Amino acid sequence: MQIAPRSGGPVPDVATLLARLAADGGQPRLTWYGDDGERVELSGAVLANWASKTVNLLVEEFDAAPGTRIVVDLPVHWRTAVWTLAAWRAGVTVVLPGAEGAYPDVVVTDSPDRWSDDGADLVVVSLPALARRYDGELPSGAIDAASAVMTYGDAIGWVPEVDPDQEALVTAAGAVGHKGLVPEPGEGARVLVDGRGPVAEVLRGLLGVWAGGGSVVLTSPATAAELEQDEARLARLLSTEQAQLPQG
Structure with a gap:
């Protein structure tokens, strides 16, 4: 399924990408298939809205700005996409677990x-779609993301200017700067993305699909493994979602 024609060229930054998503209206841009049959669909506008609320939380609560280092210790998930989009919009360096010298x-x-025992400020994310609070004991001083994010505005308030030369994503394999964070745009298709890939690769893959005006059907690792073993189920999902497997 083609969602939109390929854009005219590279998207320079996440701010531009989020602005396009916000103006997109009701087209699905991220559909999540989690464990236990969970399905969540976000339009471009809704995805940008979640990111905007999260940007406001990061800036207002933690003074997030270029130079701030945030460890995102989350699995492949739609909420992981939201938190990393927000961090990059604020010019933050996202560090994934396993990177040397994280010091978040x-x-x-x-x-x-x-x-x-790390000493960093802590935000605790509940992954289930319907979670309204963290189902467990929060460490002292930690922020419960499920309840806190919803209290922030739908439009981004003041946000620091992104430094394109700062690191945007740091992994055990190396670093990518804000200037080169968004890959070459995809072809505007609706693509099924296997959630078993490394988190960094999956996240950058999503950016490339969205930059080309496309849409993502993202599976949890467990769901991806089940689909690999059940060709009929995979065919039904592709047909229902009008999606295609990645090219190449």
Whole structure:
């Protein structure tokens, strides 16, 4: 399924990408298939709205700006896409677990026990779609993302100017700057993305699809494994979602 024609060239930054998504209206841009049959669909406008609220939280609560380092300790998930989009919009450096010398200012995680002794500010994310609060004991001073994000405005308020030469994404394999973060645009198709890939590769793949005006059907790792073993189910999903497998 073609969602939109390929754009005229590279998208320079996440700010431009989010502006396009916000103006997109009701077209589906991210459909999530999680464990236990969970399905979440976000239009471009809704995806940008979630990111905008999260930008406001990061800036107002943590003074997020170029130079701030945020560890995003989350699996492949639609909420991971929202948090990284927001961090990049604020000019932040997103560090993934396993990167050498992380030294985070803020940690965004669904597993707070892993970071209880780290000393960084902590944001705890609940992954289930209907979660209104974290289902567990929050460490002292931690922010419950499920309830906190909803209190922030739908439009981005003041946000620092992004420094294109700052690191945007740091992994064990290296770093990518804000200037080169968004890959070459895709072909404007609706694409099924396997959630078993490395988080960094999946996230940058999403950016490339959206930059080309396309749409993503993203699966959790467990769902991707089930689809690989069930060709009939995979065919039904592709037909229902009017999606295609990645090219190449």
